[in-house]
Amino acid sequence: DTGVSQDPRHKITKRGQNVTFRCDPISEHNRLYWYRQTLGQGPEFLTYFQNEAQLEKSRLLSNRFSAERPKGSFSTLEIQRTEQGDSAMYLCASSPAGGGGITDTQYFGPGTRLTVL
Amino acid sequence: AQSVSQHNHHVILSEAASLELGCNYSYGGTVNLFWYVQYPGQHLQLLLKYFSGDPLVKGIKGFEAEFIKSKFSFNLRKPSVQWSDTAEYFCAVKSPMDTGRRALTFGSGTRLQVQP
Numbered sequence: 696d697t698g699v700s701q702d703p704r705h706k707i708t709k710r711g712q713n714v715t716f717r718c719d720p721i722s723e724h725n726r727l728y729w730y731r732q733t734l735g736q737g738p739e740f741l742t743y744f745q746n747e748a749q750l751e752k753s754r755l756l757s758n759r760f761s762a763e764r765p766k767g768s769f770s771t772l773e774i775q776r777t778e779q780g781d782s783a784m785y786l787c788a789s790s791p792a793g794g795g796g797i798t799d800t801q802y803f804g805p806g807t808r809l810t811v812l
Numbered sequence: 813a814q815s816v817s818q819h820n821h822h823v824i825l826s827e828a829a830s831l832e833l834g835c836n837y838s839y840g841g842t843v844n845l846f847w848y849v850q851y852p853g854q855h856l857q858l859l860l861k862y863f864s865g866d867p868l869v870k871g872i873k874g875f876e877a878e879f880i881k882s883k884f885s886f887n888l889r890k891p892s893v894q895w896s897d898t899a900e901y902f903c904a905v906k907s908p909m910d911t912g913r914r915a916l917t918f919g920s921g922t923r924l925q926v927q928p
Contacts, residue, residue: 737902737918803856
């Protein structure tokens, strides 16, 4: 399977705990995105990397959230001191280089479903 | 900021019926437009996309969409649905030229239920 992969697929945690999710993009895709999707809503953008540089962050990304992509390949999203409102599906997407970002298409992974008790 | 409206939240059709799902966006500049589909238990998959050129675009599985700039719309159509089209459909917009953003803005989705 050469698609976007995410790990874990499901995470249950208690309020106040820290959690970390991993995303492996499609090979040779230099752009990587994180989105959050809650029940009955479409995905909402969180942050974007081009290679290892984090170029865009949504105001949804509070200071409890941090994302990294240290070597320009996989990425991690960490949530500190989780709250019940953080319960959602966290989606990762990647897109290829070229097109100046104008015409790139994002391909999504299966997501990590987070439940905060 | 860009916003996307999908007015049909839940659509129920019988097999062989025709489908049209509405999508309207707010930003009037250059846009890239997408429809994604999420089948039960599966992840988001690209159905079709529009960047430029012919405003009528064809996607996979017999779907098509028409970009009407004057109406800020990108409606999804299929002449004859099948039970296997049961899924959630999301319209998404990117407006990179004017805002410089790479992020997609999604609508809230339309749940399509096709009855055999």
